[in-house]
Amino acid sequence: MSATITTSSEANGNVSAATAKAAARAAASEGGPQSVTLARAINAAMVDAMETDRAVIVFGEDVGLLGGVFRITDGLTKTFGDQRCFDTPLAESGIVGMAVGMAMNGMRPVIEMQFDAFAYPAFEQIVSHVAKMHNRTKGAVKLPMVIRIPYAGGIGGVEHHCDSSEAYYAHTAGLKVYAPATVADGYRMLREAIDSDDPVIFLEPKKLYWSKDLVDLEVLRAQHADNVEAGTSSEGRAAVARPGTDATLIAYGPSVSTALAAAAAAAEEGRSLEVIDVRSIVPFDDETVVASVRKTGRAVVIAEAHGFASVASEIVARVQERCFHSLAAPIRRVTGFDVPYPAPKLEHFYLPGVDRILDAVDDLQWED
């Protein structure tokens, strides 16, 4: 695997299947790895998908000339015209419902919900139609649509702007739920989401929008093209974000960087923590997660969302069912408290942080 496609927060080759062809193209490309934000990577994924397939269209609130409140759709209207990237009336159910009809009629809509909690008016469309249309029609109607949702907290946002709503979607049969944690995955996973014939809830950790990684977008483009040609993808596969031997931290989306920070701190104290980036909540990669926990024998699951009845709970249950005899201690969760997402001055008490993670790791019944 070429070093040029490895990002600073992505040390493994589990996900990226760099072919010789892609590597050759990378060598030929002038730029090489550059400092790229998650926002830019997601934007580039939309640009490339729109260039590849004219059925890909983008719409939502303020996504047109403004480029979205987070500027993720910046330049799309200018580049592709206001028929392919446009603003809608301010109504989320309308946006999702219209996307369903467009997907039924040959389009591949990529729509934006402005904030996590603003997607709730669209909940009925999402759970009653987006998730069920394929099943109801025994596959006759496919809904190749992506619902992009800037999600989770850590930005000092006001009420209704910081929800971690992944459990609602993951609990609904028929939805794929992706939560990228790295810049490269922002590009890679959105391209795969747009390619998917199934509807995808695409959760973008908004606190990471301006985080940077060294990536070569040309290489990511080439890899994607090669994957499409070969009929392969990274969908449904977790990544080992940091290898380790003593315990496994399992995280996704905005919590991966926190887990990596905790692992770095633990290393200074002589403890080797492996960090698994779940990437795709649905479909879930039991194999990678289980392999890690069987190896280390200890695990902590980290997520910003409330812990009760959460994705973190599901992960604990799945790992416990599969790894019971390898476990040296009960699996711990470090999640948000079961309270409404707090006001900006209180959010640091709520969010899982390095210290809370390390405390949980300390509790994993070490013999020494």
Place this chain on the structure above:
Amino acid sequence: MISANRVAPPKSEDKPAGTIAGSLRRFGISEEDYMLPARHQIQMVSPDGALVPLDEQGTQPGHEYPIPADQELATAYEQLVIGRRVNDQNSALVRQGRMAVYPSSHGQEACQVAAALCLSGGDWMFPTYRDSVAIMARGVDPVQVMTLFRGDWHGGYNPNERNVGIQSTPLTTQLLHAVGVAHAAKLRGEETVVLAMCGDGATSEGDFHEALNFAAVFKLPVIFFVQNNKYAISVPLAHQSVAPSLAHKAVGYGMAGERVDGNDLVALLAVLGRAVKLAREGSGPLLVEAHTYRMQAHTNADDATRYREDSEVVEWQAKDPLARMRTYLTDRGLLDDAVESRIAERAEVVAAQLREGLSEDLSVDPQDLFKYVFSSPTRQLEEQSALLADELSREEATK
């Protein structure tokens, strides 16, 4: 123009550049008069089957409706008879326990038939659970339509075969799908018209508002067809809306609205036919409210005597769409005993098809549970599928 991963229907190159402004010039009326419904509902044939005098049909400048051609009326009448037979047959099948439930459109068949017949083959229809007759009138296999109510699966027909959306139970959610289908077609320059159906109670739903607004803002060729059958299960219209009429809601979105006698098939064909023509020419969406009546209970599980008087039902029996059309066509010389019995035979064929199709003891495949959740099953679904298969094989072994 935008291409897509779907073969485009033929485009019309010579259609006039239509807009609301174009319509206004053509009709010589103000924008407000174009959008507001005519002062009275459009009625062309009275409940006793007589042609209503032209100056009493409810028309006014810019809201004029010629009588549809004889052949169109004859075709529609046949569908009306079949629709009534289908409703009665299905209700009987529910009583016999061969179907779980059937929301009958008995009394509303004129609306059902007109909704199907006003559209061309490349157009789309988005029906509700009470619109089975309309779906069949559009050519979908009757037994496939009934699969939903028989309980084998949550849908029985392929929406792409006749361009009919799957029957929607969550009220007015399908109106937005209609908007999306129309929007995709418009972006590709196709002249597809979409008819989206809902009832009076459903106009209280948020998606009704969002769909009408989206269709108007994007100037999409969608006909919103509201069958005002006076009840949302038990709740009368007065508890849903105090607007002058449901058709008046159109002007608030910047689209044209019209009211029509929903038990007058002639008027329905005229009003919906013109709405489709205007929409296809580019006038944007339209809202048509049809005044009709749900003659039977909401479903077999409902008891209509708890919330409405028998006298009201008797009053509406006198306005029956079928008897009225029969009298009118007979008086016009378009219908005689020979034609009538031929149509009755065709209706019996459909009824027999339903009886046979729904009596068949179809075996369901439990593995279908896992097959269609996604384009291909996830590993978790494969595991669950194997678990069920194992359970079933052990059950089989102990038999």
